[in-house]
Amino acid sequence: MTHDYERVRVHCAAALWEIGGDSEAPTVPEVLLQAWGQNPSTANHVVACLDRMGPAARPALPQLRAELRYLQRRGRYRGIDTDEDLQRISRMLIERLD
Template sequence: MHCAAAFWEIGGEAEAPAVLDALLQAMAQNSATANHVVACLDRMGSLAAPALPLLREQLSLPRRGGRFQSVDHDEELQRLGGTLLARLDPPAPVAPAPRTA
């Protein structure tokens, strides 16, 4: 996970598929990596969109692993994950109600 994040910092957009794959595997296999993974996904911006299903799944859990399974780290994970979800998958605009005559 740390190597994938470093690879992203060095290689950037061209390395996004490999980095994303490594990050998602790390998060799925070891929940303690979640804070680091989400921080890197945040730096990846829109290229992290394929991670949204796993991110939603993790945030829906009553308790996430995160670093050391502490409340502070869990709250940080929820905050950053929620921000990332809002940025990458904003709610669809609501269409105005049709006017009746």
């Protein structure tokens, strides 16, 4: 969870969530959001994990809202498809978590 590379931290946090579930709720969102903030190309993996987390993902609401305000393509490889997936899942999560 303290690896220098953001992608490694994202995958570790996602695995930790899959293994520990709600007992890891204080740690996993924090790690995911830090990695996303440092490396926007992790966004698709982050929102996929947040989607699986349900209500425990509520701390991500500000970052999800901020993501929708960006004008440029973001997410994995800055591709159109990945950006549209990122936006779609972000909107869905915001609606579900509000």
